[in-house]
Amino acid sequence: MRSEPLSYISSENNGPWEIYLEQVERVTPYLGKLAYWVEDLKRPKRILIVDIPIRMDDGSVAHFEGYRVHHNTFRGPAKGGVRYHPDVTLSEVMALAAWMTIKNAAVGVPYGGGKGGIRVDPRKLSTGEIERLTRRYTSEIGILIGPNKDIPAPDVGTAEREMAWMMDTYSMNIGHTTPGVVTGKPVQVGGSLGRRDxxxxxxxxxxxxxxxxxxxxxxxxxxxxxxxxxxxxxxxxxxxxxxxxxxxxxxxxxxxxxxxxxxxxxxxxxxxxxxxxxxxxxxxxxxxxxxxxxxxxxxxxxxxxxxxxxxxxxxxxxxxxxxxxxxxxxxxxxxxxxxxxxxxxxxxxxNAGGVTVSYFEWVQDFNSYFWTEAEINQRLEQIMRNALEAVWQVHEERKVSLRTATYIVAATRVLESRALLGLYP
The missing domain is CATH 3.40.50.720 (NAD(P)-binding Rossmann-like Domain)
Known part of the structure; x- marks a missing residue:
């Protein structure tokens, strides 16, 4: 399959995205006929870069750059966190979204991969400034997110508080409360027990x-x-x-x-x-x-x-x-x-425990029925153990590293979905 290189990727930049691409290259020889579709793993489905202007406490207006990337949605809606950090780059967010594709497939939850971020040092902002930043960012990426489209979650620099603001902003913009638009929320507004740990x-x-x-x-x-x-x-x-x-x-x-x-x-x-x-x-x-x-x-x-x-x-x-x-x-x-x-x-x-319990939270939000923390932890351990056993089996059978084994398991699941879905139009 012939494809042109992505114009926004520099061959000289050894950033997170290049690390991910090398990991895909290492797994390709083990994919058999599915390697025909491997280019799908090397290209994000869509990238949104947004300007986030907010009014600061001193009355000035500051601008921050934000991102939301959908890497792959063959197995379900995009799923991945939102990172607030001064070193956030597009390469990093692309790689994080791609790793979410692999991670979700590896543990078998019905999601694709997504990720978001804002280049900001949240330690230098007041609580009010962070809230305004979060709400404006949510409004800017609102064209991509939704409980059946893309479900953000916490990451570095964000936590339950930011997820509550994101949920409220999205809900206000569409006119009704939508707990399932984000995970990692406070329990009081539809979050799941056990999610924090x-x-x-x-x-x-x-x-x-x-x-x-x-x-x-x-x-x-x-x-x-x-x-x-x-x-x-x-x-x-x-x-x-x-x-x-x-x-x-x-x-x-x-x-x-x-x-x-x-x-x-x-x-x-x-x-x-x-x-x-x-x-x-x-x-x-x-x-x-x-x-x-x-x-x-x-x-x-x-x-x-x-x-x-x-x-x-x-x-x-x-x-x-x-x-x-x-x-x-x-x-x-x-x-x-x-x-x-x-x-x-x-x-x-x-580190797939977080997205696994995020999946539990999403399911609970849809059903408005919540499980006990003991049930959450037991289900989490079972899913993690099943995933690790499958990876370990490939590791031993193929004589490859656990990372390559995980990529074999996950990439096979993603590309089998791709092959079954075909190309549209």
């Missing part, structure tokens, strides 16, 4: 399955976590509850280390009172990037993309990397870790 819980389940496959014991295992936001915090608490030992934690303020273990509940109180992990009195400060290279059994990168690279992959001292963040390991680093015998449980299955 879902991604971190899924990371733990992925680690537990890896431990079972490798004959490792979770009790007493050392865990290092990069990022102590929603994902890292939840993962730390659940590991701790299962008697693992959290030895290192980092966030935007710094990194800390204690070989004897860090109590994540106590650390959370410190973070709430001081704004970050820096200065935690029961651990030693270490350089921020050293959290990736401390001796441990499980390393959980739960921050941003491109954290484990060929520059530091040789220094990683863990047995298993479980990717809580999206795209934290570059392809070159993947190869180095594999050469060193370090197992990587990839983001597109390891």
């Amino acid at each position: 879902a991604t971190g819980r899924g990371v733990f389940v992925a680690a537990a399955v890896a431990a079972e496959k490798l004959g490792m014991n979770l009790e007493g295992a050392r865990v290092a976590i990069q990022g102590f936001g929603n994902v890292g915090n939840a993962a730390a608490r659940i590991f701790h509850d299962h008697k693992a030992r959290i030895v290192a934690v980092s966030d935007v303020t710094g990194a800390i280390y204690n070989e004897a273990g860090i109590d994540p509940y106590d650390l959370t109180q410190h973070v709430q009172s001081t704004g970050g992990v820096r200065g935690y009195p029961k651990a030693e400060p270490i350089p921020a990037m050293d959290v990736l290279t401390v001796p441990c059994e499980f390393l959980i990168p739960a921050a941003l993309e491109k954290q484990i690279t060929e520059a530091n992959a040789w220094k990683v001292q863990c047995k298993v990397v479980v990717e809580g963040a999206n795209g934290p390991t570059t392809p070159a680093a993947d190869d180095i870790l594999a050469e060193r015998g370090i197992l990587v449980v990839p983001d597109v299955v390891a």
